[in-house]
Amino acid sequence: MAWGGAFACLKAGCAQAPSAIEKVLSLEAKGLSGKISRFGTLVGMTKYLARHIVRFALLMLAVGLVVFALVSVSPIDPVQANVGQAAYVNMSEAKRAQLASYWGGDVPFWERFANWAGALLHGDMGTSLRFNAPVSEVIAHRAANSLALMGIAWLISGVLGFALGVVAGARRGGAVDRVVRGYCFLLASTPTFWLGLLILMIFAVQLGWFPIGFSVPIGVSAADVTLADAAHHLVLPALTLSVTGVANIALHTREKVVDVLESDYVRFARARGESDLSVVLHHCLRNVALPAVTLQCAFISEIFGGSVLVEQVFSYPGLGQAAVTAGLGGDVALLAGIALVSAALVFGGNLLANILYGVLDPRMRVSEGRA
Numbered sequence: 001m002a003w004g005g006a007f008a009c010l011k012a013g014c015a016q017a018p019s020a021i022e023k024v025l026s027l028e029a030k031g032l033s034g035k036i037s038r039f040g041t042l043v044g045m046t047k048y049l050a051r052h053i054v055r056f057a058l059l060m061l062a063v064g065l066v067v068f069a070l071v072s073v074s075p076i077d078p079v080q081a082n083v084g085q086a087a088y089v090n091m092s093e094a095k096r097a098q099l100a101s102y103w104g105g106d107v108p109f110w111e112r113f114a115n116w117a118g119a120l121l122h123g124d125m126g127t128s129l130r131f132n133a134p135v136s137e138v139i140a141h142r143a144a145n146s147l148a149l150m151g152i153a154w155l156i157s158g159v160l161g162f163a164l165g166v167v168a169g170a171r172r173g174g175a176v177d178r179v180v181r182g183y184c185f186l187l188a189s190t191p192t193f194w195l196g197l198l199i200l201m202i203f204a205v206q207l208g209w210f211p212i213g214f215s216v217p218i219g220v221s222a223a224d225v226t227l228a229d230a231a232h233h234l235v236l237p238a239l240t241l242s243v244t245g246v247a248n249i250a251l252h253t254r255e256k257v258v259d260v261l262e263s264d265y266v267r268f269a270r271a272r273g274e275s276d277l278s279v280v281l282h283h284c285l286r287n288v289a290l291p292a293v294t295l296q297c298a299f300i301s302e303i304f305g306g307s308v309l310v311e312q313v314f315s316y317p318g319l320g321q322a323a324v325t326a327g328l329g330g331d332v333a334l335l336a337g338i339a340l341v342s343a344a345l346v347f348g349g350n351l352l353a354n355i356l357y358g359v360l361d362p363r364m365r366v367s368e369g370r371a
Contacts, residue, residue, distance in 0.1 A: 056347055063343045064120075064336050068113045071332040078129060078330030116333065126333030130325050135337040138322060143341070145215050146318035148230075149310070150303050152238045157245030157303075158296040164246065165253025166288065170280050172258055180254070184247040192306045196240040196313035203236060210236050213315035237314045241306050245299060252295050256288040297353035301346040 107115075116126060125135035168180035187195075204212045211217070215233050216225045260266060260283065269279055308320030315321070319338050326334040 052351060056344075059343055059347055060340055061117075063339050064117065065113065067336040067339045068109065068116070068332060071330060071335060072109045074330065076328065076330045112332075116336065125337045128326070128334040129331045130329045130334065131322075135334050138334060139319065139337055139341060142318050142322050145316065146307060146311070146320060149234060149237055149241065149316065149318060150300075150307050152234070153241035153245060153307075154296070154300065154303050156238070156242035157299070158249060158292075160242070161246040161249030161296075162253050162292050164250040165292070166257055166280065166284065168250065169254040169257025169261065169288075170276065170284070172254075172261075177254075180250060184250050187244060188247040188251075190244070192240065192244050193309045193313055195244060196237075196310050199236055199240050200313060215317055233316075237310045237316050240313075241303060241310050244306060245303055248299065248302075249292060249295055253288055253292050256291050257284050260284045260287045294353050297349040300349035301342075304342050304345060 119126060123136075125139075127133070128135050128138050131138050164180050164184075168177045171177050200212065204210050211233050213233075215230060217229055217233075220229070257280075261279070266279055266283055269283060274282075304320075307318065308323060310316065311318045311320040312324060319341065323335060323338045325331070326338065
């Protein structure tokens with residue numbers, strides 16, 4: 001339509017014909033530039049996804065290889081660990097050799113790894129020796145407990161740590177700042193298992209407010225377990241895991257808030273008469289949110305490691321407890337499966353941090369697109 005009007009004006013000898021054609025060409029150039037920009041964005045996103053998919057595949061391969069290598073050089077005998085010391089002593093050499101062959105103990109390392117990797121590509125993660133069940137079923141059964149525990153602890157520690165860090169940074173040098181820093185330093189130097197034992201002794205043994213362990217009441221069938229029962233058993237493990245994760249995010253956020261409050265644009269805002277609350281809300285939060293999100297997403301690996309100890313202390317049936325059982329029993333298939341799941345969680349957390357970079361800071365989107 002635009003070109004038709006321009007040509008009609010040109011045939012009629014209109015004086016505005018050159019400007020009309022120039023206007024149409026400008027519109028066409030803008031449309032073409034928009035299409036090229038969208039195409040470039042699509043290509044950039046495709047390269048970004050392809051690069052991370054390749055990294056993820058290499059990570060899974062490396063994790064599986066390391067797990068198999070560590071188990072192969074471990075002094076633990078899978079046969080002895082799974083049948084028990086008394087049964088192993090009274091067992092004949094032929095029976096021991098038969099069990100070792102059944103569990104793949106006499107198969108060379110590279111052959112075992114190749115067989116496991118080939119089966120994994122077809123969706124088969126192997127069979128657990130300790131639980132006598134497919135690894136995928138064991139992980140699926142225990143993943144719900146671990147994900148609920150880690151998810152709640154990750155959220156509470158992130159929100160509480162960020163809030164404490166902002167308050168301490170805004171009140172730098174005051175009583176609140178000293179209390180928050182002392183609290184964080186104390187937690188940072190406290191072992192997770194010791195804190196779990198202390199919380200267990202106080203709230204479960206002495207006060208009797210919460211159960212001593214497990215994820216459901218003892219003697220109750222799975223069909224009769226309510227959400228309130230599961231939440232009641234989850235409180236102490238989640239409290240322990242979240243409290244230990246507050247220190248890092250709080251101290252890091254406090255330092256960032258102090259840096260922002262000493263910046264030139266905050267001094268200018270104060271010179272214009274803005275209050276301390278307005279400065280924190282309008283200038284601090286957005287600038288400290290990016291490093292806080294980065295640290296909290298990277299904290300997924302630490303919170304998974306902490307869940308192993310917490311699940312052991314509270315006898316909470318999750319992936320951490322299963323990993324300890326698999327390690328002590330030489331259950332390489334289950335140990336490798338749990339290692340892959342944990343590595344995927346850590347990789348997902350780092351990828352989420354990269355995505356949130358672009359949401360919180362447009363400069364990250366520009367640099368990522370150029371890369």
